Amino acid sequence: MAKAATKLNAPAKKPKVKAITVAMTGNAGCALAMKQINPDVVAAYPITPQTTIVEEFATYVANGAVDTEYVNVESEHSAMSACIGASAAGARVMTTTSSQGLALMWEELSIASAMRLPIVMHNVNRALSGPINIHCDHSDSMGARDMGWVQMFGETAQEAYDNTIIAIRVAEHEKVLLPVMIMHDGFITSHAIDRFDVLEDDVVKKFVGEYEPKQALLNIDDPKTFGPFAMPAYYFEQRRQLREALDGAKDIVLKVSKEYGKLTGRSYGLFEEYRLDDAHIAIVVMGSTAGTAKYVVDQARAKGIKVGLLKLRLFRPFPAAEIAEALSHLKAVAVMDRADSIGALGGPVYMEVKAALYNSKKRPHVQGYVYGLGGRDTGPDQIETVIDDLKKIARGTEAPREQVTFLGVKG
Amino acid sequence: MAEKTKMKWDIKDIDNWGWKKAPMGATIQEAGNAAYYKTGGWRTERPVLNNEKCTNCLICWISCPDASIMVNDAKMEGFDYDHCKGCGICSKVCAPKAIEMHPEGGEE
Numbered sequence: 001m002a003k004a005a006t007k008l009n010a011p012a013k014k015p016k017v018k019a020i021t022v023a024m025t026g027n028a029g030c031a032l033a034m035k036q037i038n039p040d041v042v043a044a045y046p047i048t049p050q051t052t053i054v055e056e057f058a059t060y061v062a063n064g065a066v067d068t069e070y071v072n073v074e075s076e077h078s079a080m081s082a083c084i085g086a087s088a089a090g091a092r093v094m095t096t097t098s099s100q101g102l103a104l105m106w107e108e109l110s111i112a113s114a115m116r117l118p119i120v121m122h123n124v125n126r127a128l129s130g131p132i133n134i135h136c137d138h139s140d141s142m143g144a145r146d147m148g149w150v151q152m153f154g155e156t157a158q159e160a161y162d163n164t165i166i167a168i169r170v171a172e173h174e175k176v177l178l179p180v181m182i183m184h185d186g187f188i189t190s191h192a193i194d195r196f197d198v199l200e201d202d203v204v205k206k207f208v209g210e211y212e213p214k215q216a217l218l219n220i221d222d223p224k225t226f227g228p229f230a231m232p233a234y235y236f237e238q239r240r241q242l243r244e245a246l247d248g249a250k251d252i253v254l255k256v257s258k259e260y261g262k263l264t265g266r267s268y269g270l271f272e273e274y275r276l277d278d279a280h281i282a283i284v285v286m287g288s289t290a291g292t293a294k295y296v297v298d299q300a301r302a303k304g305i306k307v308g309l310l311k312l313r314l315f316r317p318f319p320a321a322e323i324a325e326a327l328s329h330l331k332a333v334a335v336m337d338r339a340d341s342i343g344a345l346g347g348p349v350y351m352e353v354k355a356a357l358y359n360s361k362k363r364p365h366v367q368g369y370v371y372g373l374g375g376r377d378t379g380p381d382q383i384e385t386v387i388d389d390l391k392k393i394a395r396g397t398e399a400p401r402e403q404v405t406f407l408g409v410k411g
Numbered sequence: 412m413a414e415k416t417k418m419k420w421d422i423k424d425i426d427n428w429g430w431k432k433a434p435m436g437a438t439i440q441e442a443g444n445a446a447y448y449k450t451g452g453w454r455t456e457r458p459v460l461n462n463e464k465c466t467n468c469l470i471c472w473i474s475c476p477d478a479s480i481m482v483n484d485a486k487m488e489g490f491d492y493d494h495c496k497g498c499g500i501c502s503k504v505c506a507p508k509a510i511e512m513h514p515e516g517g518e519e
Contacts, residue, residue: 116436177435215438225439237430238437244430 004254004322005273005310015265019197026157026189029196030096030122030182031056033164035066036204039120040091040211043071043082047101048134049186050124054096076101080108087117088226090216092168095119098186099126099140106144112179113148114242115227118171118211119179122164125287125338126186127374135375136186138287138339141315142348148242150180150249151316153286158196159313160184162266165199168208169256176249177214178242185288187375199264207263250317270319272311273326275301279308281364281390282327284353285336286312289371289378293336296383307387312349320356327357330364331394334386336407340370346404365393368404382407418443446494450477454497456512458490464509471501471510 024032031053034042042061044054061070069086073079079095087093097105102123112119123144127137141151150170154160160182167180184190199207213219217226230238254270261267274294276282285293290311300307310326327333335354337347345351346368357363369386372378385407392398420441434440467487472480479495481488490501502510 114436115438215435223442225442226436228437228439230437233426234433234437237428237433240430241433241435 004319005269005271005326013261013265013267016263017203018200019264020200021195021197023193023195024157025052025191025193026154026160026184027052027124027191028056029157029161029194029198030164030184031060032198033161033204034094035060036199036201037092037094037165037168037208038066038205039068039094041069041071041083041086041093042095043073043079043086043093044095044097045073045076045079045101047076047098049126049136049190050096050098050101050122052190053122053124057096076104077108080105080112083119083121084108084112084115084117087112087119088115088216089218090213092172092211093117093119094121096122096124098124099128099134102140102144103128106147109144109147109149109179111227113246114238116177116242116245117179118168118177120164120167120171121179121181122160123181123183124186124190125183133374134186136188136288136338137373137375138183138337139373141181141183142339142341144181145316145348148178148246149316150176150178150246150253150314151183152180152253152314153183153312154189155288155290155311156196157184157189157192157194158266159268160189161196161198162260162264162268165204165207166253166256166260166268169259170249170252172211173249173252173256174214176245176252178245178249183287188288197264197266203263207260246317250314250319253314268313270312270314270322271326272313274309274311276308276310276326278306279330280306281332281334281387281394282308282310282330283334283336283383283386283390284310284312284323284327284349286315286349287338289336289338289383292378292380293383296380296387299380300384300387305387305391307390315349318352318356320352323353324356324360324363327353327364328360328362332365332367332390332400334367334369334390336369336371336383336386337404338370338372340373340404346370350404365400367393367400369407370404371407373409376408378408420444422447449493450496451491451493454492454495454515456497456499457492457515458495458497458499458501458510459513460487460489461509461511464507466507466509468506470504470506474500474504476500 257268335350350368479491
């Protein structure tokens with residue numbers, strides 16, 4: 001099995017290329033990455049908290065900093081439709097969205113993956129209505145988790161920037177050829193100014209290379225029909241093939257991330273392990289809350305509590321075997337979801353982690369938590385209660401709860 | 412049946428292709444394969460030609476949306492039942508009323 005995890009406390013590798021340290025919001029970092037990628041077509045519609053990505057990118061277009069054909073559309077439904085058309089035509093295509101925008105794209109999302117179009121899209125995580133709310137949770141991208149897209153979550157502005165560049169190579173890899181959705185947390189990562197390192201334009205240009213579509217609608221020397229009808233005699237095989245391609249994306253995410261790591265000194269795996277090796281209990285979390293959780297882990301470690309953390313980066317395809325292996329030595333695991341799968345066992349990450357461990361010979365108790373819905377702050381105090389729960393479950397003084405626990409809800 | 416276009420893409424056995432062989436993204440790799448897709452099974456009514464009434468005006472041939480009127484040497488020779496969907500346009504436009512629609516599944 002390929003090495004699936006990176007360790008934050010591993011010594012930083014020396015980068016081969018120059019790093020330019022910037023102070024920028026996560027969204028500005030994503031817009032900068034888009035500028036450096038210089039896609040052929042961007043069709044996007046502004047929506048809070050993604051708006052500043054399209055604003056900044058529109059400035060690059062207006063200033064002639066990119067060659068991109070920027071398509072102003074009347075909705076996200078049209079944005080994704082325009083992206084599909086442009087990508088089928090053979091263009092390198094990017095877009096960005098959030099929440100209701102992603103929801104409006106829903107029917108096109110599945111068409112983009114089924115047509116095997118390597119569109120790269122930011123989804124700046126925001127709660128789905130209702131009630132209407134513009135703040136962070138993961139319910140938007142979780143609603144799209146079965147749409148055949150690669151889904152990568154970032155914790156920081158640095159990761160949002162890096163994931164954008166890595167996503168292009170993953171999407172366009174001949175063994176993948178699938179759309180990629182990159183997430184970062186609305187407002188927390190998107191609007192807070194962070195210090196991080198970016199690459200020079202030429203380095204990004206060289207890393208992403210020229211896009212040569214395998215099949216293109218505008219290749220008049222090899223005309224093909226795109227998006228045809230497939231009756232029961234053909235549909236099932238297409239979906240089976242899609243599953244194979246998405247499962248295969250896992251290795252390509254690792255491969256491209258490794259190459260990116262050699263270049264920049266910043267290595268990413270399918271997930272990040274933090275003080276996990278010798279831990280007895282651990283927290284699994286995605287997105288910006290991983291930063292808070294690492295702080296709480298450090299505090300608990302200082303008190304002698306053997307707690308670790310697994311920060312999931314790649315949610316689709318779900319690295320089930322790798323996660324099961326990484327968690328099998330633990331006594332109890334808490335999975336924190338910033339989305340509820342209403343009516344199901346618990347949050348989506350909880351259910352998948354629990355299912356991934358089911359057939360393992362050794363498996364920890366797994367406890368589910370739903371936190372931070374609609375931008376509710378998740379402070380260290382909430383995560384401390386999670387660690388307290390895990391300690392009791394690991395010691396056997398408390399039985400694991402069947403139902404998920406809602407952190408920070410008033411009641 | 413209308414003559415099939417000569418294609419490089421061999422799809423004779425397409426109904427038995429496994430998922431590994433199916434084209435990526437369901438793209439149709441080459442033009443000229445519509446003839447392979449038999450739409451005759453959609454029909455609920457079948458056009459039947461009365462040769463004695465037919466004047467070979469070929470209005471039916473012009474009007475047929477599925478190119479299912481078989482013509483040879485400027486003579487109406489019948490219908491391509493593999494592709495005729497039974498829309499009945501030929502019957503409607505036939506001035507000498509030489510084409511009648513008969514229910515499918517009934518007697519000849």
